[in-house]
Amino acid sequence: MILVTCLGVIIAMDDAGIMYASGNTLKTILMDQAAYDNAVWALAARDQDFNAQFMEDNGCNIAVIEGDFDSIRSLDLNDDNTFVFKNFDGELPAEYYTVSVYVSDYTDFSLSENMFDFLFRENNLINDYYGYESEIKDIKGIGYDMLGQKAYVWDGEKFYLLSEASYSYTMSDEGGTYNTTNIYDRIWASQVPEEVEDHSYVAAEETDEGTDEKQQDTAEESEIDETDNTTDEEATAEDATDNEENLPAETINTAQTPAAGSVTSGNILYIDGKPYSSLGSDDSEYVLELNGYTSSGVLALSNVADLTDLHDQLKNSDIETCTLDSVSTVYAEKFDSNYDLYTVISFPRDIQTAGSFFVQASYYLEIIPVLHILLPVACVVAALVLLVLVIVLIVRAGQYENKGSLNTDILASFPMEVTFALTCVAECIPGILMGYAYETQIPENAGAYFIIVLGAIIAVIIGTLWFESVVINFKSGHFYRNTLCYKIIMWIGKILGRIKDKVVAVLRTVKWGYRIIGISAVIVILEFLGMVTIDDMDSIIFLWFIEKIILALVLVKVLLDYGKVKKAAVEMASGNMDVSVNTEGMFIDFEEHGEALNEIASGLNNAISERMKSERMKTELITNVSHDIKTPLTSVINYVDLLQKEDFENETAKGYLEVLDRQAKRLKKLIEDLIEASKAATGSIKFNIENVNARVLLNQSIGEFDDRLTDKNITVVTEVPEKDVYVKADNRYLFRVFDNLMSNIVKYSQEGTRAYVELKEKDGRAQYTFKNISREKLNISADELMERFVRGDLSRNTEGNGLGLSIARSLTESMGGKMELTVDGDLFKVDVSFPEETCA
Secondary structure, three states, X not given: OHHHHHHHHHHHHHHOOOOOOOHHHHHHHHHHHHHHHHHHHHHHOOOOOOOHHHHHHOOEEEEEEEOOOHHHOOOOOOOHHHOOEEOOOOOOOOOOEEEEEEEOOOOEEEOOOOOOOOOOOOOOEEEOOOOEEEEEEEOOEEEEEOOOOEEEEEOOOOEEEEOHHHEEEEEOOOOOOHHHHHHHHHHHHOOOOHHHHHHHHHHHOOOHHHHHHXXXXXXXXXXXXXXXXXXXXXXXXXXXXXXXXXXXOOOOOOOOOOOOOOOOHHHEEEEOOEEEEEOOOOOOOEEEEEEOOOOEEXXXXXXOEEOHXXXXXXXXXXXXXXXXXXXXXXXXXXXXXXXXXXXXXXEEOOOOOOOOHHXXXXXXXXXXXXXXXXXXXXXXXXXHHHHHHHHHHHHHOOOEOOOOOEOOOOOOOOOXXXXXXXXXXXXXHHHHHHHHHHHHOOOOOHHHHHHHHHHHHHHHHHHHHHHHHHHHHHHOOOOOOOOHHHHHHHHHHHHHHHHHHHHHHHHHHOOOHHHHHHHHHHHHHHHHHHHHOOOOOHHHHHHHHHHHHHHHHHHHHHHHHHHHHHHHHHHHHOOOOOOOOOOOOXXXXXXXXHHHHHHHHHHHHHHHHHHHHHXXXXXXHHHHHHHHHHHHHHHHHHHHHHHHOOOOOOHHHXXXXXXXXXXXXXXXXHHHXXXXXXXXXHOOOXXXXXXXXXXXXXXXXXXXXXXXXXXXXXXXXXXOOOOOOEEEEOHHHHHHHHHHHHHHHHHHEOOOOEEEEEEEEEOOEEEEEEEEEEOOOOOOOHHHHOOOOOOXXXXXXXXXXXXXXXXXXXXXXXXXXXXXXXXEOOEEEEEEEEEEEOOO
């Protein structure tokens, strides 16, 4: 704020012209300002003795004269009758100050007791503009001063300076325009003096023969002179080019008496009866372009008087400026008669009061040289402090927390353009408040100062937060991402991306879409080439273009609708019965196809639901029956166990008991497998999924079957990695899968053969492989073997019940694994795989 304040004071002092002035120049400026302030106070009360009391209180002597000071220099300033008001006796001192001011009854004065008030109040000012009345006057002649490079018009009474916007002295190969030339021929003809006209008339009374002879002699001499003087004229033109800012004046002939009826003969023009040479001829390479409000034209230099000889006189005269209305009229301005011109002479008294403007001028004369040094130094110091604060803010803004995240302020998350706009508004608030105080003149109100200071503080805080948000966004790499422009571009990019994806998806779905587009493009090109041969092509090309746009839109719509129908049909063919076609807005034919596909999907879903319901009923029936059978079967097993503990001497009875015990246990196993298969198929088993060491679990499973494998003379060859392999599964049910597969090997392998069990890591999965040679012919497919109650031995002479593989597959798939069965002759192979985990 200090820097802004200092710069504001410097600018204000510069506007007043006192910032870089010193010595006598500064004293002159200050005393002239004090004299002006006294004049404003005096003229503001000119009907009240020119504010004599204020002048008395401020120790100022004034004398007022009606008229411009330059026009009254011949008056006796020591005569009291010269002045309309005077508040002192005696003669004027050697040093006094004069101010000339125009005022009227409507003039508004702004008064201040301060000589300079840079904060709120206005200075002493006359808030008025001097009124001018415009009057259209005819041009009686036009001339050009080659030395001053200015054009003047003659209105019949006096010269007016033509405004620079109304003309231009420029080169042209075409000469003057016809209408402008005729107008100025008549203008100059009306200016020929009577004695010249009479003389010309007498000359015209000579005999025709004499005239013809003179004309012939004159023509011959003219040809000779033209040949001899060509070089001299060119040299003169070149010299004029160098001397007159590269704007050469044409050669001016000696003045001659013009012949009657030809006022431009001999390049003599008359203004107020006085002869002037023309600036050039009709074929001169330069012209005077006239630019008026109502008409414009080009004037050849033969109709422009050369006023170069009047340069000093025109330059030193107080000539009014006029503006071109048409090529022959101008707007001449004269001062409004309602305004009066006063000249106020003022000087300080010997005894001065503290509030006098001259005393204030003396005070400023002492303090301003100090400010000349102090203000720049203060600006430099404040700028350095500001620079240090900015650097500290940049370093401290957005410090990283312990967790590595960047601290942000309340503005950092807003778009950069929004925060910039808000900051600009906040920065303008102090200026608006100051302007309001300036207009309403309320600096005496302490609340006004408080509001302005508060607005400035808020502006500084918001500006600091905005700068901090810029630094934070820059540090976090979001400087361009956190802008509305970037977000809009990204939004448009997403829309275009979606459109592109839809078009690509349609073209992929509709394989012949490219062919349709290509064929349509060929047809359009052929139609256009055919239309080129039509004579009235322009009348139908627009309709043809509109028709092609409509056709393209319809074609795209057809392809989109067809793509939706085809995509739904393909998904239904792949087994996805949940797909449906949105037929809203489709063409009628595609809408019918889409609704038909929706009905097919609905019918298939109903059929599948009925089948699943039937399967669930069967599963529930098996489960319920198994539970009902299991209770009496348990009693049978218990009583058989009790009977076996009795001491029977009948060997036949013992044999019956062994058969009964064996079959009861087999039936119990079947019932347990049925219940487990039912639970696995219906998904009612609750798994405890965790990281399982698949290598250790597989080795344990193989170890459980060592005795049974030895009894069947089956050798198991294992290939297991040395490192641990982990999968996501339920440890208990994964062991059950391995148990079923190993049991299958024991039950159905050819005795005296080898079985192979492998664990490998492949494509991010842990894959188990179980292989053995079947004892019976495998004359059924792998899919049939995976079904329930199906075994490899059709004679059903083994202890198996045909549920082991089905249960193993259900459990594997329920835990997120995959199980595949392969039959190659007598080779039976099962692959079980799970996604591999990287750690325990």
